[in-house]
Amino acid sequence: MKLNELTGSFPGKVRIIGDQDIEIRNICGDSRKVQPGDLFICTPGLTMDAHKFAPQAVERGAVALLVDHPLDIDVPQAVVENVRLAQSYVAAQFHGNPAQRMHMIGITGTKGKTTTSFLLKSILEEAGKKVGLIGTVCSMIGDEVLPAKLTTPDPLDTQKLLAEMATAGVEYVIMEVSAHALALDRLAGIRFDVGAFSNFSQDHLDFFEDMDAYFACKMRFFDPAMTDRIVYNVDDDHIARGIAELGRPALRVGIREGSDVYANDIEISERGSNFLMTWHKHFRVSIALKLAGIFNVYNALLAAGICISLGIDPEAIRRGLEDVRAVPGRIELLETGTPYRVILDYAHSPDSLENILKAVRETTKGRMIALFGCGGNRDRAKRPLMGEIAGELADYCILTSDNPRNEDPMEILSAIEEGIRGTGCEYVVIENRREAIRYALAHAQPSDVVVLAGKGHETYQEIKGVRHPFNEKIVVAELLRELAQGNAGDHK
Helix, strand or coil: CEHHHHHCCCCCCCEEECCCCCECCEEECCHHHCCCCEEEECCECCCCEHHHHHHHHHHCCCCEEEECCCCCCCCCEEECCCHHHHHHHHHHHHCCCHHHHCEEEEEECCCCHHHHHHHHHHHHHHCCCCEEEECCCEEEECCEEEECCCCCCCHHHHHHHHHHHHHCCCCEEEEECCHHHHHCCCCCCCCEEEEEECCCCCCCCCCCCCHHHHHHHHHHHHCCCCEEEEEEECCCHHHHHHHHHHCCCCEEEECCCCCCEEEEEEEEECCEEEEEEEECCCEEEEEEECCCCHHHHHHHHHHHHHHHHCCCCHHHHHHHHHHCCCECCECEECCCCCCCEEEEECCCCHHHHHHHHHHHHCCCCCCEEEEECCCCCCCCCHHHHHHHHHHHHCCEEEECCCCCECCCHHHHHHHHHHHHHHHCCEEEECCCHHHHHHHHHHHCCCCCEEEEECCCCCCEEEECCEEEECCHHHHHHHHHHHHHHHHHHHCC
């Protein structure tokens, strides 16, 4: 495809310096991966500006550049005001605008996006649709599972993946839409048939100035230019006010009065949630959800509301919701064969930690042991808050590392301690996460529940800029074997 054809779909101003008919073989944003014939995207990053790597990209064979200012390099250059915005349109154009050939569904919210996505995929497949998924845990084309790097990938990866989905005959694409993706224009040029808003609470304040800026960014997704129909959790007052101010029609889901799709007669157990789901004046069905916790009732309602807006049959909705037995790293009960339960969850924000602990508390007969930490180089304000929440809700806490990244792990743990001290909850600090889990398993008693919060589906731990393999499911299995062998040795 020629350079002028690639940039022709971009709605902003484009000035091409040099041969506008140069043939482009591929597009690339990493100078180390450039191949002969590529267009190199000079994206200004949060910590590094790709413009400085343009000479290396040209040396490797790049035949043209997308830039925000002309560079003193003798290759054709497409000059735009906003490279981040332009690359989304260029990537879509290069791959034939694949999103336009499928039904696009986007889910945003502080938490619940992943679980709602898996529930939604199950429903659509029950309705006989071929489904693609792009999210935090993984991406999927039908049953094919692909690894995920970001909740919402960069535009070059997103458009390439969408093109693969379209070629594979995917009819519906479910995307988790992060606030970062909206802020960085990763989804520019994609129009969604349905946009859904799950909930809103504190997170990502390392990136956004404050909660108002974070919320305003989320609300960008519901601009008419991005989404056709809206489904939202009306019980979240922050969201309800924001959607009302838009003045757009929207489908409301919740458990309070005033919802279009609502749940009542809710019964929560350690193995799931039963409730009666009603779409006002249309249908009423009994749901036996295999996911525990009131927050999963909300996730199910959001998935159902999206499908209602798409015209999916209520029986397919019921079957799809009931078919999901677990979502990786989301209140996931591990098979341990122990007299106590071990639950894995991705909770890494104050609100999500509160939700998981409250849900587990409802079905805990013994003690609830909470093991958690906080990520380094991220929102520092949430650390004491999470300590306070865990101290108020758990019987015993084990403070440990999550992904300390480039921070001192003990400084992170010290900040968490500030919040937990005033609660009176007993706790211990064990920085090494593997040893912390060993301690939890060794001290858990019959009927206790050990909640491993923060890592969830992740298979690594990031320390000093290096990702070390750390799959919590594997770690738990290994430690249980070691403890069993130790106990057997004690009885010889």
